[in-house]
Every structure is written in structure tokens, then in C-alpha cells.
Amino acid sequence: MTEILLHGFWRSSAAYRVRIALGLKGIAYRQQPVDLLAGEQHDAAYTQIAPHHLVPALEQDGRVLIESPAILEWIDAKWPTPPLLPGDIDDAAIVRAMAALIACDIHPLNNLRVLNAIRGDFEATNPQVKAWIARWITEGFAALESLVARHGGRFAFGDTPTLADCYLVPQLDSAERYRVDLSPFPRVRAAGNAARALREVAAAHPDLQPGVPAGPIA
CATH class of the missing domain: 3.40.30.10 (Glutaredoxin)
Incomplete structure (x- = not known):
């Protein structure tokens, strides 16, 4: 290869x-x-x-x-x-929907260029930016919590990692970084923590990647 x-x-x-x-x-x-x-x-x-x-x-x-x-x-x-998608087409659609909740409904609104735009174009203060971030994470995680309650097992969907976990872990890390209140989402947190406990997932953590700044990370 x-x-x-x-x-x-x-x-x-x-x-x-x-x-x-x-x-x-x-x-x-x-x-x-x-x-x-x-x-x-x-x-x-x-x-x-x-x-x-x-x-x-x-x-x-x-x-x-x-x-x-x-x-x-x-x-x-x-x-x-x-596989990262279930073989059953109905189950695969559910996993894709879980992923899309993050990829379409949360992450784009909190992307760096969007945050820079609301700071630069609308003079948003840091507290306002954090409130913006928390708003979209909270709304998206509320929907995801229901789906994980319905379809989750050890992970976001069932008992093996799927694409849903590939999306969930980074978004959960981001939510924690911005100190978003995650107490209303125990199933989301449990699924994310189960995925983060996997060696392969832990190795992908941002702090372990090339280009990470030396010293304390804000």
C-alpha cells in the first residue's frame, strides 16, 4: 500500500x-x-x-x-x-444520523472561521463566543442523548465502535475544553468515555499530534 x-x-x-x-x-x-x-x-x-x-x-x-x-x-x-458502519442498512442510517448531528448541526457553527467571524464582524466578546459554542453543543447533544438512549450499548451505537464514535469523541473533548455543562447527557458522556478508553482512540488525541505547541495548552 x-x-x-x-x-x-x-x-x-x-x-x-x-x-x-x-x-x-x-x-x-x-x-x-x-x-x-x-x-x-x-x-x-x-x-x-x-x-x-x-x-x-x-x-x-x-x-x-x-x-x-x-x-x-x-x-x-x-x-x-x-466495520465502522453496521451491515444492516437501517442501522447504518441511524449511525450516519448520529454522525451528522455533530458534523452538520454542531461542528460547523463552532468552526474556527465562524468563531473568528463573530468576533471580528460582530465584535462578540469571549463570554458571548463561549455562550454561542455552548448553545449549539447543548442543542445537538440533547438530540444525540435521545439516540444513544435508544440505540447505544457500550458505545454510541451498540457494543462496537462506529462512525458515530469517531465524531463523538472530538466533539466531547471540545465541549469539555469550553466547559460546557454536560451533566444532562450521561449517555453521551458514557459512550464517549468508552471510546476514549480504547488504545487506538487515545493515540489520536490532539495533545499527541505533530504541531502541538510546547508547554501548557490553553
């Missing part, structure tokens, strides 16, 4: 998802850090790779893949064992 090169930012939730999926599949890869805070996503060289100026981007065999949902589905199709 030719080398997989993953372009990402150590704290990016979307890149974190991809690292988790590759880890669960046991797939080796190399990382190329892209410093979003320094604006490297806008450099001409990176724009040739990812014209949307976002991470992650994945390269293999001269082909570039962008957008984490597409990359995750590609990973699961290319290396089907262990």
Missing part, C-alpha cells in the same frame, strides 16, 4: 475524526501539520491540495480527498474490517 499522508491541525475536530478512524482500522499514515492559527490553510501550496482552505485533506496514490465525512466513508469502504 502506498503511503497515506494526512494534512491536519492538531486541535481540529475534523482531522481528529480521521485519525480515530485510521487508528481503529489499524492503518499506518504520516501527518503533515497545517497551522490554522498561523493561517497556513491559505498558503498557495496548501490551496492546491485543499481549495476550501480547511483540514483535513488526505493524499494517497496521487489522489486528494477532502471533507472528513467523505474521507471517513472512504476509509470504511477501502478497509472494511473492522
Whole structure:
């Protein structure tokens, strides 16, 4: 197999998802850090790779893949064992819905460029930005809590990790970083903690990635 090169930012939730999926599949890869805070996503060289100026981007065999949902589905199709989607099409749709709650309803509203926009364009204060973040995490997790209560086992869906956990763990980390009150979501927290306890998931943690700053992390 030719080398997989993953372009990402150590704290990016979307890149974190991809690292988790590759880890669960046991797939080796190399990382190329892209410093979003320094604006490297806008450099001409990176724009040739990812014209949307976002991470992650994945390269293999001269082909570039962008957008984490597409990359995750590609990973699961290319290396089907262990599966990250249930074999039953109805169950697979539920897992995709769990993932989409995070990928579509929470994460985009709290993306770095959105937070920068509300700070710069609307002069939002830090407390207002944190309230904005908490609002969308809380609304999304309220829906996800119901789905995990209905379909979860040890993990978000059933007793084996799925795409839902690849999305949940980074979002749970983000919620904790911003000190969002997670007490109303015991099932979400339990599922996320079960996934984080896996060696492959723990290895994908942002603090262990290339490009992480030296010293204390805010």
C-alpha cells in the first residue's frame, strides 16, 4: 500500500475524526501539520491540495480527498474490517444520523472561521463566543442523548465502535475544553468515555499530534 499522508491541525475536530478512524482500522499514515492559527490553510501550496482552505485533506496514490465525512466513508469502504458502519442498512442510517448531528448541526457553527467571524464582524466578546459554542453543543447533544438512549450499548451505537464514535469523541473533548455543562447527557458522556478508553482512540488525541505547541495548552 502506498503511503497515506494526512494534512491536519492538531486541535481540529475534523482531522481528529480521521485519525480515530485510521487508528481503529489499524492503518499506518504520516501527518503533515497545517497551522490554522498561523493561517497556513491559505498558503498557495496548501490551496492546491485543499481549495476550501480547511483540514483535513488526505493524499494517497496521487489522489486528494477532502471533507472528513467523505474521507471517513472512504476509509470504511477501502478497509472494511473492522466495520465502522453496521451491515444492516437501517442501522447504518441511524449511525450516519448520529454522525451528522455533530458534523452538520454542531461542528460547523463552532468552526474556527465562524468563531473568528463573530468576533471580528460582530465584535462578540469571549463570554458571548463561549455562550454561542455552548448553545449549539447543548442543542445537538440533547438530540444525540435521545439516540444513544435508544440505540447505544457500550458505545454510541451498540457494543462496537462506529462512525458515530469517531465524531463523538472530538466533539466531547471540545465541549469539555469550553466547559460546557454536560451533566444532562450521561449517555453521551458514557459512550464517549468508552471510546476514549480504547488504545487506538487515545493515540489520536490532539495533545499527541505533530504541531502541538510546547508547554501548557490553553
